[in-house]
Each structure stands twice: as C-alpha cells, then as structure tokens.
Amino acid sequence: MLLQIPQLFSPEEARQLRETLERAQWRDGRQTAGHLAQSVKRNEQLALDDPIAIQLGEQILARLGQNPLFISAALPARVLPPRFNRYAGGGTYGNHIDNAIFTIPGNGARVRTDISSTLFLSDPDSYDGGELVIEDTYGVHSIKLPAGHMVVYPGTSLHRVNPVTRGVRYASFFWTQSLVALDVQRRTLFELDTAIQRLTADHPEHPSISQLTGVYHNLLRLWSTT
Numbered sequence: 669m670l671l672q673i674p675q676l677f678s679p680e681e682a683r684q685l686r687e688t689l690e691r692a693q694w695r696d697g698r699q700t701a702g703h704l705a706q707s708v709k710r711n712e713q714l715a716l717d718d719p720i721a722i723q724l725g726e727q728i729l730a731r732l733g734q735n736p737l738f739i740s741a742a743l744p745a746r747v748l749p750p751r752f753n754r755y756a757g758g759g760t761y762g763n764h765i766d767n768a769i770f771t772i773p774g775n776g777a778r779v780r781t782d783i784s785s786t787l788f789l790s791d792p793d794s795y796d797g798g799e800l801v802i803e804d805t806y807g808v809h810s811i812k813l814p815a816g817h818m819v820v821y822p823g824t825s826l827h828r829v830n831p832v833t834r835g836v837r838y839a840s841f842f843w844t845q846s847l848v849a850l851d852v853q854r855r856t857l858f859e860l861d862t863a864i865q866r867l868t869a870d871h872p873e874h875p876s877i878s879q880l881t882g883v884y885h886n887l888l889r890l891w892s893t894t
C-alpha cells in the first residue's frame with residue numbers, strides 16, 4: 669500500500685527543519701549504502717550520530733506517534749531513527765530495494781523494514797527532478813510532495829530518486845517494523861479500521877460497530893508477527 673500522510677509538519681515547521689538541515693554537516697551518502705546500492709547512489713546524508721539528525725529525528729518520531737493515519741496504516745512495532753538526505757547538482761539514487769534488516773545503533777535491536785517512509789522537506793517548486801519513483805504490483809508511481817508531507821510504501825518495493833537538476837531536495841527517510849509483516853494484511857486492516865471510524869462518526873449507536881471492532885482485533889491477533 670502506497671499512502672500519503674499530508675501535513676505531518678506545517679509549511680512553517682518544514683521551513684524550520686530545512687533551515688536547520690542547511691547548517692548541518694553533509695557526507696557522501698555512499699558511506700551508508702549496501703554493496704549493490706553503492707553503485708547507484710549519488711547523494712549526501714547526515715551521519716547517524718550527528719546531533720542535528722538525532723534532534724530532528726526525535727521531533728519526527730514524536731509527531732508520528734500522534735498521527736492516527738500513520739498508526740492505522742503502518743501499525744508500527746518499531747521505528748528506526750529517521751535519517752536525512754540531500755540531493756543537488758544531478759544527485760540521484762538509482763533503482764534499489766532497501767535492506768531487509770537494520771540494527772538500531774546503541775542497543776543492537778534488529779528491525780525488519782516492512783515499511784519505508786519519505787518525509788519531503790523542500791518546496792517542490794524549489795527544485796527540478798527529485799521524484800521518488802516507486803514500482804509496486806499496481807504499477808509505477810512518481811511522487812513529489814509539498815514540504816511537510818510524507819509518503820509510506822512497502823519495504824518490498826523497487827524505488828529510485830530521479831536526478832535533481834536544479835535546486836536542492838532535502839528529505840528525511842526511515843523504516844518501520846510493523847506488527848503485521850505482510851502488506852496485503854496491513855492494507856485489509858487499514859480499510860476495516862477506516863470503515864469502522866466512518867461508521868462510528870456517522871452512526872455512533874450502530875450495533876455492528878462492536879462486532880466489526882471484534883473482527884478487527886481478531887484479524888490483528890491472527891496476523892501480528894510480534
């Protein structure tokens with residue numbers, strides 16, 4: 669499932685995040701790429717232990733924790749610390765699939781990358797190119813969102829970032845291990861949850877609400893892998 673989360677940050681908040689990133693110490697992104705991805709990666713990233721990355725990453729995690737759409741769609745079990753990238757001067761990241769497992773620096777916990785997310789932090793008019801292009805079972809999707817908006821997509825998808833031929837594209841990206849490993853099951857639960865929310869808003873006394881909520885929890889019990 670490919671889903672947009674609008675306005676995780678307001679335009680003003682996104683501007684502040686971007687201004688902080690403009691002052692940060694950027695490094696060649698190839699340092700953090702796996703063997704295969706290295707040959708197609710031309711961007712810059714912040715080191716994982718960069719104080720700016722840690723501080724902004726915490727702001728993003730706090731915001732995600734309050735976002736009902738992200739929680740319902742991702743059913744997050746563990747979210748890896750957000751990372752930050754910068755593309756300019758033809759910078760690009762060719763087709764790749766993200767690593768399946770990452771280890772959280774510090775505590776050594778392993779996280780399965782069920783869901784990938786990109787939080788766009790630059791105004792789309794301020795740069796050319798830089799679309800995140802995702803290929804899934806439904807086709808090819810080219811995504812370029814306003815600053816502060818986010819896209820979530822299955823970790824299983826082949827994806828790339830088109831060359832940035834004018835301006836600078838700042839973004840944060842990170843991975844989530846979901847309570848439910850399979851995309852098709854997460855999607856089913858998301859649709860059921862959305863329908864229950866709508867029914868509850870329109871007909872708060874409807875007797876089917878508790879029955880459907882029971883079905884939701886019983887499916888979650890069947891499908892959760894943690």
Ligand SMILES: O=C(O)CCC(=O)C(=O)O
Pocket residue numbers: 753761766786800827828829839841
């Ligand atoms: O910048 C993006 O939108 C995605 C970056 C990406 O795919 C990666 O770093 O693995």
Ligand SMILES: [Fe+2]
Pocket residue numbers: 764765766827
């Ligand atoms: Fe990626």
